[in-house]
Amino acid sequence: MTVMDSYLSDIWKRTLTLILEKGKQQEKLDNLIFNQFFSDSKLMDLDEKKALVVVPGYIQQTIMMQNKEIVEEAISEVQERKISCEIIMESQLQKIRPLAAKKKAPAITGLNTTNLIQDYTFDNFVVGGSNRESHSAALACAYNPGQFFNPLFIYGNSGLGKTHLLNAIGNYVSEHAPDKKVYYTTSEDFVNAVVNSIKNGQIQEFKEEMNDLDVLLVDDIQFLAGKEKSHETFFYIFNELVNNKKQICLTSDRHPTEIKGLEERLISRFSSGLSVGVDSPEFETSVAILKVKLEKQSVDPSIIDDDVLAYIASNFSQDVRKLEGALNRLLFYSINFSNSTRIDFKTAVSAFRGQAQTIDKNDLTASKIIRCVADYYGLTKLQLVSKTRTKNIATARHMAMYLCRKHLDMPYVKIGDEFGKRDHSTVMSACEKVEKGLKNDDVYRKAVSELEKLMQVN
Ligand SMILES: Nc1ncnc2c1ncn2[C@@H]1O[C@H](COP(=O)(O)OP(=O)(O)OP(=O)(O)O)[C@@H](O)[C@H]1O
Numbered sequence: 001m002t003v004m005d006s007y008l009s010d011i012w013k014r015t016l017t018l019i020l021e022k023g024k025q026q027e028k029l030d031n032l033i034f035n036q037f038f039s040d041s042k043l044m045d046l047d048e049k050k051a052l053v054v055v056p057g058y059i060q061q062t063i064m065m066q067n068k069e070i071v072e073e074a075i076s077e078v079q080e081r082k083i084s085c086e087i088i089m090e091s092q093l094q095k096i097r098p099l100a101a102k103k104k105a106p107a108i109t110g111l112n113t114t115n116l117i118q119d120y121t122f123d124n125f126v127v128g129g130s131n132r133e134s135h136s137a138a139l140a141c142a143y144n145p146g147q148f149f150n151p152l153f154i155y156g157n158s159g160l161g162k163t164h165l166l167n168a169i170g171n172y173v174s175e176h177a178p179d180k181k182v183y184y185t186t187s188e189d190f191v192n193a194v195v196n197s198i199k200n201g202q203i204q205e206f207k208e209e210m211n212d213l214d215v216l217l218v219d220d221i222q223f224l225a226g227k228e229k230s231h232e233t234f235f236y237i238f239n240e241l242v243n244n245k246k247q248i249c250l251t252s253d254r255h256p257t258e259i260k261g262l263e264e265r266l267i268s269r270f271s272s273g274l275s276v277g278v279d280s281p282e283f284e285t286s287v288a289i290l291k292v293k294l295e296k297q298s299v300d301p302s303i304i305d306d307d308v309l310a311y312i313a314s315n316f317s318q319d320v321r322k323l324e325g326a327l328n329r330l331l332f333y334s335i336n337f338s339n340s341t342r343i344d345f346k347t348a349v350s351a352f353r354g355q356a357q358t359i360d361k362n363d364l365t366a367s368k369i370i371r372c373v374a375d376y377y378g379l380t381k382l383q384l385v386s387k388t389r390t391k392n393i394a395t396a397r398h399m400a401m402y403l404c405r406k407h408l409d410m411p412y413v414k415i416g417d418e419f420g421k422r423d424h425s426t427v428m429s430a431c432e433k434v435e436k437g438l439k440n441d442d443v444y445r446k447a448v449s450e451l452e453k454l455m456q457v458n
Contacts, residue, residue: 011078012043012053018074019067028067037063043075044093051075051085054093058328061089116174116184120167124292128285131161134276138165138249142172145180145215145247149274151238152249153256156278159319162251165278166217169249173215180214187223194230207233211240214247221250221270225261238269248273283438283445286313286323293327303341304330307435308348311406314438314448315352326352349409364455366404366418372454373400376447385420399447401427402434407455 016038023029029038037060045052053071055061064071064087076083122142127135134156140148152169154162170182185193197206210216216237224230241248252259255277256270281289287309294301301309308330316326333351334343367381374381377396384397397419404415405427412424412431419427437444 008043008046011046011075012041014078015043015071015075016041018077019070022070022074023067026070028070033063046079046083048081049083051083053085053087054090055087056090057332058089059332061087116170116182117163117167118171120164121171122168124296125161125164125168126281126285126288126292128282128288130279130281130285131165134162134165134278137274137276138169139172141247141249142169142176145173145177146245150242150245150248151270151273152247153270153273153275154249154251154278155253155255155275157280157319158253159321160278160280161320162278163219166219166249166251169247170215170217177214181212182215182217183210183213184217184219186219187221190218190234191224191227191230194233198229203233207237207240210237211244213241215249216241216246217249219251220253222252222254222259224266225259228263231263231266235263235266235269238266242269280318281320281323283310283313283317286317287439289320289323290327293324297331299331304343305345306439307345307431308343310435310438311345311348311352314445345405346409349406364407366408366410366415369403369407369455370400370418372451373403376451376454385418387420398430398433399451401430403448403451403455405431407452 019038020029020031020034023034037055041053041055041060041064043051044054053064055064068085068087071087072083072085075085122135122139125131125135134154137149137152138154141152154165156162167184170184173180173182193206194203197203224234238248250270255275256262256267259267262270290309290312291301294304312323312326312330316322330343330348330351334340334347337350338347340347370381370384373379373396374384377392377399379393379396383393384400386393388394401415401419404410404418405412410418412427415427416422416424434444434448438448
């Protein structure tokens with residue numbers, strides 16, 4: 001432990017004692033809540049006015065935020081000056097750490113610190129149709145910086161892996177060519193650095209330091225919009241680096257030509273290399289991502305039934321952050337509220353009650369599902385529950401059984417009763433067929449998604 005660490009730890013210990021005392025006085029906290037949600041927190045940083053507090057997860061963060069006033073009162077009392085607190089989760093720390101490192105670094109930009117997010121590598125980036133192009137372009141830039149696409153511009157909605165890819169490039173270069181200077185920053189930090197350098201009369205030094213880089217990675221470049229002073233500096237650095245065959249990689253939430261408030265000359269520079277998009281992951285990619293994230297948390301994927309991963313993948317794959325959040329919720333739920341060592345479909349349905357596809361279960365009945373499926377396939381309800389085994393009727397029947405299981409959580413036997421008294425193994429095998437179809441077949445996925453929409457409106 002460094003002197004700084006033990007200094008912060010001592011302050012936090014005294015603060016925690018006060019938080020409990022004040023919380024009890026104000027009847028907002030008791031020992032149980034305090035021990036469960038406050039005791040694992042840490043004070044990571046402290047300056048004249050602000051404290052950075054880190055907590056293990058979402059729940060601790062939420063509960064501490066609810067008591068933020070008490071927390072701020074307590075630390076202000078310990079420090080004998082007014083302190084405001086930022087409370088973040090450990091998982092957010094990595095994004096913030098570089099800022100802290102930069103602050104302490106003697107150089108203007110902090111280039112002598114490695115500010116890459118170490119966890120984001122090509123090895124743990126799952127490739128699928130939605131990101132194949134951007135992954136391949138990023139890898140090419142990492143393998144041969146400055147040679148292929150300059151700049152590489154990766155764009156797409158939030159949470160689709162742009163920051164991950166950007167850092168993967170940096171980590172790859174740092175590992176394979178340690179003599180190369182790599183710098184990762186967000187455009188907001190870049191703007192702050194420019195403003196500070198101007199204020200301190202060091203803008204020339206700042207530019208020189210930047211021009212000395214081999215790889216410049218700038219995240220969320222859209223935030224440069226409207227910051228005219230920084231445009232000038234960035235334009236200069238951009239030209240120097242590109243002319244010297246140094247690699248620049250940028251990310252944004254939209255294509256360069258759609259960023260409003262950027263000078264034309266910058267837009268044209270950004271578009272002059274290669275622009276590649278990232279999209280929401282498709283089903284297989286989502287499942288593979290979930291498996292990678294489980295591995296990262298040292299959870300054996302075999303304790304989770306395949307249909308559970310399929311369920312999360314079909315409900316939360318708009319962005320990977322949502323997928324990760326859903327997985328964390330499931331793990332949290334099963335650790336705290338389930339007695340079983342396996343995580344099955346039923347556990348998942350309970351964990352996501354009210355979160356996954358918002359079909360109102362109170363409104364939904366087997367009969368309604370049968371009607372929707374029959375309409376969708378152009379059949380009658382009678383045909384669906386009949387003994388007929390014609391392929392199209394059987395497929396529709398399997399689909400209806402699967403939807404009853406998924407949305408009504410009905411036992412197999414009961415579903416069998418609804419479909420002309422079929423036995424439970426027939427229903428089980430029907431559900432398995434649809435689950436398999438969902439993994440391998442776009443037609444199944446499309447049908448389930450359209451049927452679920454129909455079930456909501458009908
Ligand atoms: N293909 C993937 N394989 C593995 N993890 C992924 C993949 N895509 C995204 N992730 C994970 O999803 C999370 C969000 O990704 P990231 O921060 O890179 O998104 P982003 O596109 O930069 O979002 P924003 O625009 O909001 O900054 C990260 O934890 C990242 O590791």
